[in-house]
Amino acid sequence: MKLKYILPIAFIALFFSCSTDDDNDTSTINEVKGLELIQTISNGNETIELYNEKGIFETGYNRISLRLKDNTTDSYIEDATLSWMPMMQMPTMQHSCPKSTISKALGKDTVYEGFIIYQMTNEDSSGWSLTINYNIDDTDYSVTETISVWQYENQNTASFMGSDDSRYILALVEPKAPSIAVNEMKVGLFKMQDMMTFPVVEDYTIALDPRMPGMGNHSSPNNTDLTFNNADNFYYGDLSLTMTGYWKLNLKLINANGEVLKGEDVTEENEASSLYLELEF
Amino acid sequence: MKTLITVILCLLLSSLGFTQDNNKEIKKDTTKLEEVLVLSRRKLSNHRQEKTLSSIDDYLEKSNKITMIKRGNYAWEPTINNMASERLVVTIDGMQIFGACTDKMDPITSYVDVSNLEKVTIGSGQEGTENGHSIGGGIDLKLPSSKFNGSGFKSGLDLGYETNGNYKATGLDLEYTGNTFYMSADAIYRKSDNYDAGGNEEILYSQFEKYNLSIQSGYKFSETQSVDANLIYDKATDVGYPALPMDVSLAEALIASLTHYYKPEDKVLKSLETKLYFNTITHIMDDTKRPVVAIRMDMPGWSDTYGFYSKAELRKKKHHFTLNLNGFYNKSLAEMTMFSNNPSEPDMFMYTWPDIRTLYSGIFIKDDFHFSEDETLTSSIRLGYHNNKIAKEVGIQSLEIFHDTVDEQSNRFLVSLASTYQLKKDNYNLSVGLSYGKRAPSVSEGYGFYLFNSFDNYDYIGNPNLKDEKALEANFSFKQKFNDFEIGIESSYFHIMDYIIGEITPNVSSMTIGANGVRVYTALDHASIFNTYVNNSYKVSERFAINGTVGYNYGKGNDGENLPLIKPFSYFAEFNYNTPKFTAALQLDGNGTQSNYSPKYGENKTADYAIVNLNLGNVFYNKLGKTVLKYGIENILDTKYSTYADWNDFPRQGRNFYMNLSFVFQ
Numbered sequence: 001m002k003l004k005y006i007l008p009i010a011f012i013a014l015f016f017s018c019s020t021d022d023d024n025d026t027s028t029i030n031e032v033k034g035l036e037l038i039q040t041i042s043n044g045n046e047t048i049e050l051y052n053e054k055g056i057f058e059t060g061y062n063r064i065s066l067r068l069k070d071n072t073t074d075s076y077i078e079d080a081t082l083s084w085m086p087m088m089q090m091p092t093m094q095h096s097c098p099k100s101t102i103s104k105a106l107g108k109d110t111v112y113e114g115f116i117i118y119q120m121t122n123e124d125s126s127g128w129s130l131t132i133n134y135n136i137d138d139t140d141y142s143v144t145e146t147i148s149v150w151q152y153e154n155q156n157t158a159s160f161m162g163s164d165d166s167r168y169i170l171a172l173v174e175p176k177a178p179s180i181a182v183n184e185m186k187v188g189l190f191k192m193q194d195m196m197t198f199p200v201v202e203d204y205t206i207a208l209d210p211r212m213p214g215m216g217n218h219s220s221p222n223n224t225d226l227t228f229n230n231a232d233n234f235y236y237g238d239l240s241l242t243m244t245g246y247w248k249l250n251l252k253l254i255n256a257n258g259e260v261l262k263g264e265d266v267t268e269e270n271e272a273s274s275l276y277l278e279l280e281f
Numbered sequence: 282m283k284t285l286i287t288v289i290l291c292l293l294l295s296s297l298g299f300t301q302d303n304n305k306e307i308k309k310d311t312t313k314l315e316e317v318l319v320l321s322r323r324k325l326s327n328h329r330q331e332k333t334l335s336s337i338d339d340y341l342e343k344s345n346k347i348t349m350i351k352r353g354n355y356a357w358e359p360t361i362n363n364m365a366s367e368r369l370v371v372t373i374d375g376m377q378i379f380g381a382c383t384d385k386m387d388p389i390t391s392y393v394d395v396s397n398l399e400k401v402t403i404g405s406g407q408e409g410t411e412n413g414h415s416i417g418g419g420i421d422l423k424l425p426s427s428k429f430n431g432s433g434f435k436s437g438l439d440l441g442y443e444t445n446g447n448y449k450a451t452g453l454d455l456e457y458t459g460n461t462f463y464m465s466a467d468a469i470y471r472k473s474d475n476y477d478a479g480g481n482e483e484i485l486y487s488q489f490e491k492y493n494l495s496i497q498s499g500y501k502f503s504e505t506q507s508v509d510a511n512l513i514y515d516k517a518t519d520v521g522y523p524a525l526p527m528d529v530s531l532a533e534a535l536i537a538s539l540t541h542y543y544k545p546e547d548k549v550l551k552s553l554e555t556k557l558y559f560n561t562i563t564h565i566m567d568d569t570k571r572p573v574v575a576i577r578m579d580m581p582g583w584s585d586t587y588g589f590y591s592k593a594e595l596r597k598k599k600h601h602f603t604l605n606l607n608g609f610y611n612k613s614l615a616e617m618t619m620f621s622n623n624p625s626e627p628d629m630f631m632y633t634w635p636d637i638r639t640l641y642s643g644i645f646i647k648d649d650f651h652f653s654e655d656e657t658l659t660s661s662i663r664l665g666y667h668n669n670k671i672a673k674e675v676g677i678q679s680l681e682i683f684h685d686t687v688d689e690q691s692n693r694f695l696v697s698l699a700s701t702y703q704l705k706k707d708n709y710n711l712s713v714g715l716s717y718g719k720r721a722p723s724v725s726e727g728y729g730f731y732l733f734n735s736f737d738n739y740d741y742i743g744n745p746n747l748k749d750e751k752a753l754e755a756n757f758s759f760k761q762k763f764n765d766f767e768i769g770i771e772s773s774y775f776h777i778m779d780y781i782i783g784e785i786t787p788n789v790s791s792m793t794i795g796a797n798g799v800r801v802y803t804a805l806d807h808a809s810i811f812n813t814y815v816n817n818s819y820k821v822s823e824r825f826a827i828n829g830t831v832g833y834n835y836g837k838g839n840d841g842e843n844l845p846l847i848k849p850f851s852y853f854a855e856f857n858y859n860t861p862k863f864t865a866a867l868q869l870d871g872n873g874t875q876s877n878y879s880p881k882y883g884e885n886k887t888a889d890y891a892i893v894n895l896n897l898g899n900v901f902y903n904k905l906g907k908t909v910l911k912y913g914i915e916n917i918l919d920t921k922y923s924t925y926a927d928w929n930d931f932p933r934q935g936r937n938f939y940m941n942l943s944f945v946f947q
Binding site: 212222 | 575576617621622623626627629631675681682731789791792795799
């Protein structure tokens with residue numbers, strides 16, 4: 001008897017409580033949901049918003065989302081073309097760093113994205129500036145602003161001179177959230193052609209030997225060397241992590257001819273390679 | 282192979298056609314393998330000059346086919362037919378219970394004490410499958426059976442002291458027995474410091490301390506029905522393991538059960554016993570007492586088991602049937618945290634048992650068919666469904682580092698078949714048996730992750746894709762009596778297929794600092810284990826008797842390598858003198874050199890040894906009850922020795938004077 005009344009009430013209660021959870025107004029989809037604002041850069045009628053997951057720039061690989069706001073209409077511009085140029089001011093010279101082009105984020109109307117790999121910074125996060133060039137309706141604009149780049153706690157990027165007298169920059173992209181598993185390791189490799197140009201290095205091999213110095217240089221099995229993937233211009237390999245903690249990812253950079261440009265084998269005598277990245281989880 | 286199974290099955294089925302009562306002999310002699318009685322302190326007369334307060338481990342070691350693997354002075358691991366925990370089924374009164382230590386520092390036998398038990402039943406090979414699947418055999422630690430005999434209030438006190446290790450033990454028990462209600466409680470406390478090996482060499486980290494409490498109570502509803510509740514709480518702290526790099530700061534178990542008994546009279550169904558049970562174990566390893574370690578670690582483990590069984594005894598004409606329907610659910614979780622020596626680096630963590638759930642249900646049927654005056658055909662079958670599940674996603678992922686495919690769940694169908702023919706004549710006994718059985722891999726074998734084995738100095742990785750281990754077994758025993766002289770021989774042969782063992786994985790680095798490498802569990806195509814024992818006894822006079830045993834064991838894999846932990850040639854001799862109030866025994870116990878050792882699995886050649894023990898006992902009767910005094914000297918010659926079963930060859934106790942005093946008030 002009573003159940004007859006209770007059940008419909010229960011269902012209604014359930015239905016309404018569920019439906020209130022996702023009352024997203026479709027007209028204002030938040031396209032930067034889950035991202036933190038790093039900085040805004042104002043330039044006349046436009047404001048550029050820079051986002052990433054942490055809300056700060058750090059050394060290493062930074063995936064960055066951008067939005068371009070029209071200050072008069074307070075709306076986001078969807079059909080601009082953008083490019084950028086990060087610059088580090090040193091006492092005697094200046095240089096840039098590896099970066100991608102900026103393109104429209106897949107499936108989004110207002111968000112553009114790309115990455116920048118800051119290979120170094122000053123201790124107080126100073127030194128870097130970012131120039132953004134954009135084009136709206138065939139008109140070019142440009143703005144330069146000082147940015148803060150903080151030192152990441154681990155060595156997630158390496159800048160080094162190879163035995164071929166070229167300077168290379170290597171940056172860890174994945175795993176972002178490592179686990180006790182076989183993780184997909186993704187690395188970006190760039191050559192410093194000059195102070196401003198950092199092309200992707202293709203078809204090299206990056207030999208991988210992960211170690212735990214805190215555990216008597218314990219290693220893990222079934223890692224694979226990283227190889228170049230020409231679909232997205234990154235290097236991929238398998239990284240096995242057998243426990244949480246601090247891992248040193250010892251690397252060797254080998255060119256297409258099989259010549260080792262940087263790094264050494266880890267042996268009893270040689271605890272670590274001179275080329276390595278670090279990981280902590 | 283298939284034909285053999287068919288043969289066994291036929292034997293089994295054919296026996297179901299005939300009938301009669303089987304007078305199941307309960308052998309009280311501890312050197313016989315069928316059953317070992319852990320005798321209560323009140324039954325001295327049955328007792329063979331042992332200490333009244335000796336541990337279960339000591340009791341078990343007296344059996345022919347049981348050898349205890351020792352990693353310290355506490356929590357020894359029983360082996361039957363040269364097979365250890367994972368090949369045995371060890372139960373407490375039919376209750377499944379699994380240790381929570383990944384390094385086998387807590388065999389089930391360490392969570393109960395003699396005061397909790399009435400007897401221990403040992404079944405060799407497939408004869409031990411009443412409570413579960415095994416290859417080597419089964420040990421069932423029986424709780425006291427309920428009694429409603431109206432004997433009233435009874436109490437007892439035991440005191441024990443041993444000089445070696447300054448070992449103290451105290452036991453107290455209280456019991457009230459009415460006609461429809463009974464309740465008994467007992468407590469035991471044991472504490473030992475480091476013991477000395479022969480030559481007064483102190484063995485560091487051989488101390489232990491433990492106490493055990495148990496309460497049992499029963500109520501009888503009617504002539505045919507009663508219920509029993511039993512609760513055991515066991516806690517060991519500060520247990521040293523001299524042979525291992527770590528000690529134990531806590532090993533705690535709570536074992537609870539509720540049993541219903543139904544005993545109809547004059548019917549085919551003789552008894553029906555149904556038990557619901559639960560047990561939980563917490564095991565915490567500890568290295569804080571070790572001054573030098575490569576890295577500090579925390580290694581806790583937990584094991585919870587819920588289960589039931591329902592067991593019926595039926596008698597019809599010449600048949601005696603035992604049916605047992607049982608099931609359990611176990612959850613095993615163990616983890617390891619390593620504290621980095623470099624304070625800037627974070628702690629390291631892994632699941633060594635990634636929350637493995639085991640669900641088992643099965644049925645066991647046994648028929649003792651007494652088809653003629655002195656012949657019995659015993660046949661048994663156990664069928665079971667075994668399911669393992671990795672409950673932690675990270676567990677699957679971590680095993681995927683080593684294995685291409687790791688399924689979240691694995692299902693196994695297990696079977697055990699056994700048939701034994703027994704002939705009992707006045708002056709000789711003969712028994713021949715044939716059986717086949719399977720077992721599922723243990724949690725460590727299937728899912729362990731970097732489990733360090735200090736015996737061979739390798740880290741072990743589980744393999745979730747292992748096949749069932751299968752064994753074909755043949756056993757034989759014969760006993761002949763010539764007036765006061767008796768001689769017997771018993772032998773078992775096991776042909777084990779897909780014998781699970783760790784195989785070195787080259788070029789994989791160990792996790793444990795200083796270990797030799799990593800082994801992943803895999804299987805040998807087949808292995809053979811054989812053992813034979815010759816027992817004899819001679820009754821010189823009414824009071825004086827001599828008995829002796831000589832044993833030979835053999836174990837080899839199909840690769841020609843010796844299997845590890847195979848007992849070398851062994852012998853035991855005892856001279857007994859018995860009067861109703863005084864007993865004395867002089868024992869000689871020894872092993873030959875272990876020449877067939879297994880260097881591949883970390884064994885070295887263990888030298889031969891022989892030790893001499895003297896055990897004495899007196900009984901005094903007085904108005905209040907009786908007093909039992911047991912005293913003696915173990916290892917009289919203070920020999921420094923270790924056996925093949927001593928982990929990393931750490932030496933055993935040197936000379937030890939002991940005294941146990943028991944008061945029984947009635």
